[in-house]
Structures are given as C-alpha cells and as structure tokens.
Amino acid sequence: MNVVYFAWVRERIGLPEETVDTDAATVKDLIAELSAREDRYAAAFADTTALRVALDQELSDFDAPLDGVREVAFFPPMTGG
Amino acid sequence: MNVVYFAWVRERIGLPEETVDTDAATVKDLIAELSAREDRYAAAFADTTALRVALDQELSDFDAPLDGVREVAFFPPMTGG
Amino acid sequence: MAVRVQSDPFDAGAELNSFARDRTGVGAVVSFTGVVRDTKGDLQEMLIEHYPGMTESAIAKIADEAVQRWALADVLVIHRYGPLKPGEPIMMVATAAAHRAAAFEAADFLMDYLKSRAPFWKKEVTAQGAAWVAAKDADEDALKRW
Amino acid sequence: MAVRVQSDPFDAGAELNSFARDRTGVGAVVSFTGVVRDTKGDLQEMLIEHYPGMTESAIAKIADEAVQRWALADVLVIHRYGPLKPGEPIMMVATAAAHRAAAFEAADFLMDYLKSRAPFWKKEVTAQGAAWVAAKDADEDALKRW
Numbered sequence: 358m359n360v361v362y363f364a365w366v367r368e369r370i371g372l373p374e375e376t377v378d379t380d381a382a383t384v385k386d387l388i389a390e391l392s393a394r395e396d397r398y399a400a401a402f403a404d405t406t407a408l409r410v411a412l413d414q415e416l417s418d419f420d421a422p423l424d425g426v427r428e429v430a431f432f433p434p435m436t437g438g
Numbered sequence: 439m440n441v442v443y444f445a446w447v448r449e450r451i452g453l454p455e456e457t458v459d460t461d462a463a464t465v466k467d468l469i470a471e472l473s474a475r476e477d478r479y480a481a482a483f484a485d486t487t488a489l490r491v492a493l494d495q496e497l498s499d500f501d502a503p504l505d506g507v508r509e510v511a512f513f514p515p516m517t518g519g
Numbered sequence: 520m521a522v523r524v525q526s527d528p529f530d531a532g533a534e535l536n537s538f539a540r541d542r543t544g545v546g547a548v549v550s551f552t553g554v555v556r557d558t559k560g561d562l563q564e565m566l567i568e569h570y571p572g573m574t575e576s577a578i579a580k581i582a583d584e585a586v587q588r589w590a591l592a593d594v595l596v597i598h599r600y601g602p603l604k605p606g607e608p609i610m611m612v613a614t615a616a617a618h619r620a621a622a623f624e625a626a627d628f629l630m631d632y633l634k635s636r637a638p639f640w641k642k643e644v645t646a647q648g649a650a651w652v653a654a655k656d657a658d659e660d661a662l663k664r665w
Numbered sequence: 666m667a668v669r670v671q672s673d674p675f676d677a678g679a680e681l682n683s684f685a686r687d688r689t690g691v692g693a694v695v696s697f698t699g700v701v702r703d704t705k706g707d708l709q710e711m712l713i714e715h716y717p718g719m720t721e722s723a724i725a726k727i728a729d730e731a732v733q734r735w736a737l738a739d740v741l742v743i744h745r746y747g748p749l750k751p752g753e754p755i756m757m758v759a760t761a762a763a764h765r766a767a768a769f770e771a772a773d774f775l776m777d778y779l780k781s782r783a784p785f786w787k788k789e790v791t792a793q794g795a796a797w798v799a800a801k802d803a804d805e806d807a808l809k810r811w
Contacts, residue, residue, distance in 0.1 A: 445568055
C-alpha cells in the first residue's frame with residue numbers, strides 16, 4: 358500500500374511517500390501500526406484531530422476500512438484558496 | 439423650479455426638462471398641478487406607485503415639501519446594474 | 520475609491536488588473552461584470568439612460584456605505600450609458616479586502632444597491648420595437664438582505 | 666468548465682476577459698482572485714504544496730456541485746502551487762450566469778469549498794523561518810452556509 362504525507366506531516370515523518378506492507382483493517386489500525394514503529398510517526402500521528410486522511414484521493418475518516426485501498430494520504434486541514 | 443423627466447416618463451410627457459413656475463407645497467401638489475395642465479402629464483403621473491421622485495438629485499417621496507428645492511426629477515424605478 | 524460613469528466601452532480584464540495591482544494587505548479581490556444579455560435572441564441594442572450628476576453622487580453614496588460596513592482596501596465602480604450591443608459589458612464593480620467574506624459581501628451589496636438606487640434605465644431595442652426594461656420586485660426585495 | 670492547477674503565474678484580467686468573451690445568455694460574470702497577503706510586512710515567500718491527482722479531482726467535484734446547484738453558463742478555477750511572492754495571485758474563480766445572484770452565490774460557494782476541501786497547504790517564509798498556515802475554524806464553519 359502506498360502511503361503519502363503532505364505539509365507538516367511529511368516534514369515530521371521525514372518523507373513524502375513510502376510503500377507500507379500492512380494488514381491493518383482500518384485507517385486507525387494503520388496509524389497505530391506506524392506509530393509503534395518509530396517516534397517520528399508517533400509524533401506526526403499524536404493528535405488525529407489535527408489530521409485528515411484521504412483514501413485513493415478521496416477524503417475519508419479514521420474508521421474507514423482499508424480493504425482494496427491502494428493509496429492512503431495523511432495531511433493537516435487544507436488551507437487553499 | 440427645474441423639472442426633469444427620464445425614461446418613459448420623459449417619453450410620455452414629450453420633453454426631458456422644463457422650468458415650472460409653481461407654488462406647489464409638496465411633490466403631490468406639483469403632480470396634481472401638472473396633471474391638470476395637459477393629458478400627457480395626467481397619463482405620465484396616472485400611477486404614482488410606478489414612479490420615483492428625486493429632489494435636488496436625492497431620492498425622496500411624494501409627501502416631501504418643495505420648499506427651497508431647485509430641481510425635481512420624475513422617473514420609473516431604476517434598472518441599472 | 521473610484522467611480523466612473525461613461526459612454527465609452529471599458530476593458531473589464533484590464534480594469535481588474537489595474538485595480539488589483541500593487542496592493543499590500545489585500546488577500547481577496549472580487550469583481551462583478553454586468554453584460555448586455557440577449558434573452559430571446561432578438562436584441563439589436565440596449566440603450567441606457569441616466570441622470571447626470573445624480574448618477575455619480577448616488578453611486579458614491581452607495582460605495583461609501585460599503586466602505587463603512589466592510590473592511591475594504593478599495594472599491595471600483597464603472598457604469599456605462601448610451602447605446603450598447605449584446606455581449607458588451609454594461610458595468611463593473613470590484614472590491615479589494617484582506618479577507619474574502621468582506622470582498623464578496625461588499626460586491627454583492629454594491630450590485631444590489633446599484634441595481635435599484637442608481638438612476639439608470641434600460642431600454643431594449645428589437646425588430647419589434649423598443650421597450651423599457653421593467654424593474655423587478657426581486658431587485659427591490661434584494662435590498663432587504665442588507 | 667475549466668480547472669487548471671499550475672505553478673506558472675496567470676494573468677487574472679486576461680483570464681477574466683477570455684472567460685467572459687462570446688457568451689450568449691450571460692448577464693453576470695463574477696470573479697474572485699486570491700492574492701498572497703503579507704499580513705505583517707515580513708513575508709518573503711509563500712510556498713504552496715498540493716496533492717497532484719487529488720487536487721484536480723477534488724476541484725472538479727466542487728465545480729460540478731456548483732453547476733448542479735446554480736444555473737451557471739460556465740465555471741473557471743485556476744489554482745497555483747509552488748513558491749509565490751507577496752502580491753502575486755494564488756488562485757482565481759470565475760462564474761458566468763444569466764443572473765447575478767447565481768453568479769455571486771456560486772463563486773462564494775466555490776471559494777468556501779476550495780479553501781477547506783481542495784488539497785493545498787500554505788507555508789509562509791519570513792526572516793524568522795518558515796511556518797505552515799493553520800486552518801481556521803471560520804473556514805470550516807463557512808461550509809455550513811451551503
């Protein structure tokens with residue numbers, strides 16, 4: 358599964374994109390798995406209220422299942438316009 | 439007193455502007471005086487709900503006094519923009 | 520603040536650029552352009568009559584009111600009179616502000632007031648003849664929003 | 666309907682003119698231009714990051730929604746990414762419609778949604794360093810208007 362990061366999430370984790378081999382059932386499970394892996398993930402995912410998630414380039418939520426999903430993106434609330 | 443007409447009011451009365459020698463106390467009185475003068479005025483002023491009036495280039499109403507006013511304008515509701 | 524009442528055509532894009540140029544503290548620029556609309560496909564010309572003198576002061580008063588009600592960096596109003604062809608710009612309003620809400624609301628307010636409180640009258644000329652455009656109740660009602 | 670996501674600058678006036686040109690049945694054109702605002706007078710650069718692929722589809726979805734909700738003749742959205750200087754246009758929205766209310770409301774709607782639902786992130790660079798712009802609660806709240 359492709360996992361991508363933007364803005365300060367990308368900076369905190371230290372990379373824009375990576376391939377993650379996971380059996381996580383939901384976004385929450387994936388976050389727990391990554392956070393357990395290294396401190397920089399734990400720091401980036403510490404406050405999920407400050408985070409947004411997109412599954413295959415569609416905004417989603419942390420309870421969403423990852424079944425069949427090819428790309429998960431984590432980023433802060435958007436500030437376009 | 440200078441009296442000016444715009445749009446269909448001007449067309450119905452047949453002139454854009456005229457000097458009227460009057461002692462009319464209010465706009466209503468002036469309308470009555472002009473309407474009594476000739477049919478084309480009576481036709482133009484028949485329905486005052488379809489008319490607007492400006493005194494010295496400020497929107498006003500039909501009960502307004504004419505004391506000190508130099509220019510009275512009659513026209514239909516505005517359709518700018 | 521600039522108010523122009525003119526018979527000459529104007530270039531809305533060039534006006535927008537010159538209005539927006541070299542501003543500090545501005546994050547939002549809103550423009551409205553009113554275009555001669557050929558509703559039934561038979562419009563030959565639109566004639567716009569106005570009340571010279573009152574037009575300028577009425578527009579300035581409306582623009583002043585907008586500047587008092589919203590935090591605006593600047594306001595531009597251009598309105599034409601005389602004969603216009605279908606598709607030609609009739610008028611334009613632009614607002615510049617730090618934030619988008621002020622720019623949008625002020626432009627919307629300016630349009631509602633210009634429509635019903637600035638002394639312009641439109642006459643449509645078709646092959647069937649010429650007819651004055653009637654004011655809409657909806658335009659008068661729109662003023663109650665503010 | 667046109668959606669463009671680009672790093673190159675664009676000319677808002679030229680875009681407005683080309684958007685408004687040669688339309689029949691259109692009486693109202695509204696444009697919004699977002700400009701890099703130097704709030705404290707110390708901004709060196711604004712960096713805009715985006716999510717290629719999702720950006721285009723998210724904007725197209727928002728524009729489709731506007732076309733379904735209002736009687737619009739056309740919609741234009743341009744949004745830049747990359748490094749921008751103070752005073753430069755960041756993005757632009759334009760709407761064309763028969764009537765002004767639809768053009769205004771749709772442009773306002775598009776801005777509210779682009780602000781909080783299109784995947785862009787702004788970072789401000791000053792002499793003191795670089796900082797991500799935080800989303801405002803007011804921006805999220807603005808969506809509830811629609």
